Amino acid sequence: MSAISFELIKKDPGCAARLGSLTTTHGRIKTPIFMPVGTQATVKAMTPEELVEVGSQIILANTYHLYLRPGHELVARLGGLHRFMHWDRPMLTDSGGFQVFSLGELRKISEEGVKFRSHIDGSKHFISPEVSIAIQEALGADIAMCFDECPPYPAERSYVQKSLELTTRWARRCKEAHSRPDQALFGIVQGGMHPDLRRESARQITDIGFDGYALGGLSVGEEKEVMHAMMQECSDILPENSPRYIMGIGAPEDLVEAVYNGFDMFDCVMPTRNARNGALFTSFGRINIKAAIYAEDQGPIDSACDCYVCRNYSRAYLRHLYRSQEILASRLNSWHNLHFFLNLMKQMREAIGRGEFVKFRQEFYAARTSC
């Protein structure tokens, strides 16, 4: 029996977009959904209650970071990650693979796993598929991810081919190692920007059989057009009756394209990271609040937005907070951006519910080009 169940509720008549319901140990999620990233057991600058207020149904935490600090065994002794961080709703952990590969010179890959040095103190560590699963079971999220190799971009086709085969062997070991009955395990499809390799990887990973499937290795430096083309190429390579997750995306337009192509789950640090740099998302595109034109602007960030920030604070005040390096700047900017992303997902779900996703997508682009 699986720790999760996925119900496909509706398919849009004009495209591959789909409405679903994913039931996990900690509750039900309406898909498509965006997962805010809580790297170090906190979505930066937000409380759990605020995450719920902006519409978060599920959040993501990073295995690599929590393994290093405070340590997964400590988290387990304290009752697991949900209890530790005061979040009693669905949660997903990544495998640590992407972070480890991002360390560059600090890591070394073998068949067995990856040796690396901590970005915090330089200490030596080793993560294998089995270790990644053990860490994720200790953290206790509702959904764990297979430990995969994410090839760099660009990469030789031969490297990408070898890499996806290693990822498949590691996926088998992850499934073998995984034992926690209240936790689902998702497989990850690699294959770089080669459609045929993506198909090959999808065939191998779905043959093993997982509770859900993800595309890894997108948003790794490729052009937007390449990324969106890959979404289209991969639109039908994952099983229809399982949740389909694209890891690490994305910008609002990436989310719209991904949903258009039939994907259900997404995560990205963009809303919170950009917020801390003063970059704010609106229905008419992005603005940067530090710009001098906002110095005396009494209007909200986005007059079409009904979030707490837009209801109560002016651009002039937000600019003042940002220039003054106040913590409240990071808070309010993160709040607005997360609300924007989660509200965008809600609008997309509603559009699919009405069978009008194609129209929604057209209007989304029209609004943005009008500014």
Place this chain on the structure above:
Amino acid sequence: MSAISFELIKKDPGCAARLGSLTTTHGRIKTPIFMPVGTQATVKAMTPEELVEVGSQIILANTYHLYLRPGHELVARLGGLHRFMHWDRPMLTDSGGFQVFSLGELRKISEEGVKFRSHIDGSKHFISPEVSIAIQEALGADIAMCFDECPPYPAERSYVQKSLELTTRWARRCKEAHSRPDQALFGIVQGGMHPDLRRESARQITDIGFDGYALGGLSVGEEKEVMHAMMQECSDILPENSPRYIMGIGAPEDLVEAVYNGFDMFDCVMPTRNARNGALFTSFGRINIKAAIYAEDQGPIDSACDCYVCRNYSRAYLRHLYRSQEILASRLNSWHNLHFFLNLMKQMREAIGRGEFVKFRQEFYAARTSC
């Protein structure tokens, strides 16, 4: 007619502690009260709603900082400080004097006022009593403070004497310059650590006549015993039917001593600044959350505390957030510390209401020495 009215509700039978009600343009305050400090038009890491939740009745903003950035005229054009920062309850601004004098080599005092250089960009500025009042009227707090000279500690008696006389001449000019009918103006008594000079200053300032009176120049580096002795010496030098404010204090024990000696209003950055450094206030004394002993501590900061933080988060999690330099660390620590300070004031008001402040004070010290 005054912009505020103060009603003395009850005097404790065993000491000078008193319960009062201060009615301002933006609402009524129960005294004694602690005012969280919102230096740059934000109480660091807190939203206005959270300030209300922890029990804030009135907050303080800093004239010096807001004059430099974003500028008082900009704030006035945007509808005043209340609207700018989304705080519709009582507010007090200091005069800028203390901050300007703290600049040391960057400022020069004359009869006319103070020339100084900005700590932000080194630009040249001049604040006189008239300028301070103009800035404070533009900001529009419920209570403005006279521009005073705060002598350093230690200082020659002759310097302190001259300084308090300059403060009196400036107080006259402040009263003359002040015109906003919806804003109260408080006078400031100086005199260093010399009881007779404090009495002399109080006589001169009360002769001019203000809506309330403050002691300035305490908590400037003197020993605790000296500070507490000065509170006792000054217990009866301010009019009984006006609010009595000690500026810039203090630690919990300072607040207890000040209330014991009949003072009504206080402000200090201590709860928020200490919070950002991991220092937390509890009923049994201070702790620092970064200590290794809290690594696996599942208990709350203070089991006697019912604040949002103590209800939902463990010391282990707060330690993790602090070590990980997460914004949520500053948020939750500030939340708890402000709740502690404002709850302490509430407990003191209740003790005076019962006529048992002397007993309360004994129990306060007994609880702290027990750890």
